[in-house]
Amino acid sequence: MNKSNSDRKIAIYGGSFDPIHVGHVALAEAAVREIRLDKLIFMPAYISPFKKDLKSTNGKDRCGMIETVLPLNEAFCLSEYELKKGGEASYTIETLQYFDSLTDAELYFVLGFDSVIDLDKWYKGEEILRTYPLITGRRPDTDDSEGMRIIESFRKKYGANISVLEMEPVDAASSEIREMVKNGEPITGLVTEGVESYIVEHDLYKAKNASYCEDIEALERFMKDNLKDTRYRHSLGVEKMAVKLAGIYGANVDKAAFAGRYHDIAKCFDQEKMDDHIRKYSLDEGLIGNPALAHSKVGAAILEHEFGVTDNDILNAVKYHTTARKNMSLLEQITFVADVVEDNRTYPDLKYYQDLAASNIDQCTLEILEYTISDLTEKWRRIDKDTLQAYEYYNNKLFKS
Numbered sequence: 001m002n003k004s005n006s007d008r009k010i011a012i013y014g015g016s017f018d019p020i021h022v023g024h025v026a027l028a029e030a031a032v033r034e035i036r037l038d039k040l041i042f043m044p045a046y047i048s049p050f051k052k053d054l055k056s057t058n059g060k061d062r063c064g065m066i067e068t069v070l071p072l073n074e075a076f077c078l079s080e081y082e083l084k085k086g087g088e089a090s091y092t093i094e095t096l097q098y099f100d101s102l103t104d105a106e107l108y109f110v111l112g113f114d115s116v117i118d119l120d121k122w123y124k125g126e127e128i129l130r131t132y133p134l135i136t137g138r139r140p141d142t143d144d145s146e147g148m149r150i151i152e153s154f155r156k157k158y159g160a161n162i163s164v165l166e167m168e169p170v171d172a173a174s175s176e177i178r179e180m181v182k183n184g185e186p187i188t189g190l191v192t193e194g195v196e197s198y199i200v201e202h203d204l205y206k207a208k209n210a211s212y213c214e215d216i217e218a219l220e221r222f223m224k225d226n227l228k229d230t231r232y233r234h235s236l237g238v239e240k241m242a243v244k245l246a247g248i249y250g251a252n253v254d255k256a257a258f259a260g261r262y263h264d265i266a267k268c269f270d271q272e273k274m275d276d277h278i279r280k281y282s283l284d285e286g287l288i289g290n291p292a293l294a295h296s297k298v299g300a301a302i303l304e305h306e307f308g309v310t311d312n313d314i315l316n317a318v319k320y321h322t323t324a325r326k327n328m329s330l331l332e333q334i335t336f337v338a339d340v341v342e343d344n345r346t347y348p349d350l351k352y353y354q355d356l357a358a359s360n361i362d363q364c365t366l367e368i369l370e371y372t373i374s375d376l377t378e379k380w381r382r383i384d385k386d387t388l389q390a391y392e393y394y395n396n397k398l399f400k401s
C-alpha cells in the first residue's frame with residue numbers, strides 16, 4: 001500500500017540480533033534521525049531450534065538484550081511478532097504486509113547492507129523491493145561499489161526506494177562477538193553497556209564446558225549450600241563487577257568471572273569449620289581464630305584441593321582478595337577491587353569508588369588499602385603484612401615513578 005503521503009513513518013528493523021550490537025544501534029539511530037521515523041520496531045527473527053548449523057540464543061534473551069537498548073531512543077520499540085509466530089515460517093513480506101495493514105503510517109524496512117543486496121533472492125523479494133521503502137547503511141571506508149551497483153539496478157528494475165545512510169565505521173559482527181565471549185575476550189565497545197551486562201548476567205555464549213574446575217555443578221552446589229543469601233548475592237555482584245573491570249583493563253573475562261563468583265566460598269564457615277580447614281590444608285597457624293582473614297586462604301585451598309582448580313592466577317586472586325599483596329597480577333587486583341565496589345555494597349562513597357575502579361585501578365587499590373589500614377588501626381586490630389606491603393608498593397608505583 002503506497003502511503004508516501006502519510007505524515008507518520010514507521011520502520012521495521014529485522015534481524016537475528018544475536019546479540020544486538022553497536023552497529024545495529026547506530027543504523028537504527030541514523031534511520032530515525034535521517035528518515036525522521038516516528039517509530040522503529042526491532043523485530044528479532046524466529047530461528048528454528050532444528051537448524052543445527054545455527055547455534056542461536058533463545059528469543060527471550062535476544063529480546064532481553066534489545067530491551068536494554070530501547071531507552072537510547074524514544075522511537076525504538078520491540079515486537080515479538082515473528083518470534084511468537086514461531087514454527088510457522090515467517091516471511092518478511094508477510095510481516096510487512098501484516099504491520100502495513102495495522103497502520104496508516106508509511107512503513108519502511110531497515111536491514112543491513114549485505115542483506116539488501118541479496119533481497120531479490122528472498123521469498124517475494126521483488127515484491128518487497130517494489131512495495132516498501134528500504135533503509136540500509138554503508139561504511140564510507142569500505143569498497144562496496146559492487147553492492148552499490150546492485151542497489152542501483154534494483155532502483156532501475158523495480159523502482160525500489162532504497163535509502164543508503166552513511167555510517168561511522170563500526171567493527172561489530174554478532175558472530176564474532178559470540179566467539180569472543182566464548183573465548184573470554186572482552187567485548188566492551190562492540191555492544192552497549194546494557195547488552196554487555198545482560199550477556200554476563202545470563203551467562204550467554206559460553207562454551208558450556210569452559211570451566212576452571214573439575215565439576216562446576218558440584219562447586220555451584222557447594223556455594224549455594226555454604227553461603228547465606230546476602231553473601232551469595234554479593235558473590236554474583238563481585239562476578240559482574242570483575243567481568244566489567246576485566247573488559248576495561250583487558251584481563252581474561254572468564255577467569256575474572258570465576259574468581260569473582262567463588263572468591264568467598266568459605267566466608268560463611270563457622271569458626272570451628274574454618275579452623276579445621278586451616279589444619280587440614282596446613283595453612284598458616286596464625287589464621288586460627290581469625291576467620292575474617294582465613295576465609296580467603298581457606299577458600300583458595302578448597303578450590304584447589306576439593307574442586308581441582310589448577311589455575312594459579314585464579315587461586316591467588318581468591319587467596320589475596322582480603323589482604324591484597326604487593327605487585328598483584330591484574331586478575332588479583334580486579335578481584336580485590338571488585339569485592340569492595342560491587343553494586344550490592346551500601347557504603348556512601350560507593351559510586352566514587354566504582355568510578356575510580358573503572359578509571360584508575362591502581363589508585364582505587366591504594367585508596368581501599370588506605371581505608372582498610374586506618375579502619376583496622378582504629379579498631380586496634382592487627383594489620384596483615386601483605387596489606388602493609390601492598391600499600392607501600394602501590395603508593396610507590398603511583399607517586400614515586
Ligand SMILES: [Fe+2]
Nearest residue numbers: 263264267322
Ligand atoms: Fe571475602
Ligand SMILES: [Fe+2]
Nearest residue numbers: 234263264339
Ligand atoms: Fe567478598
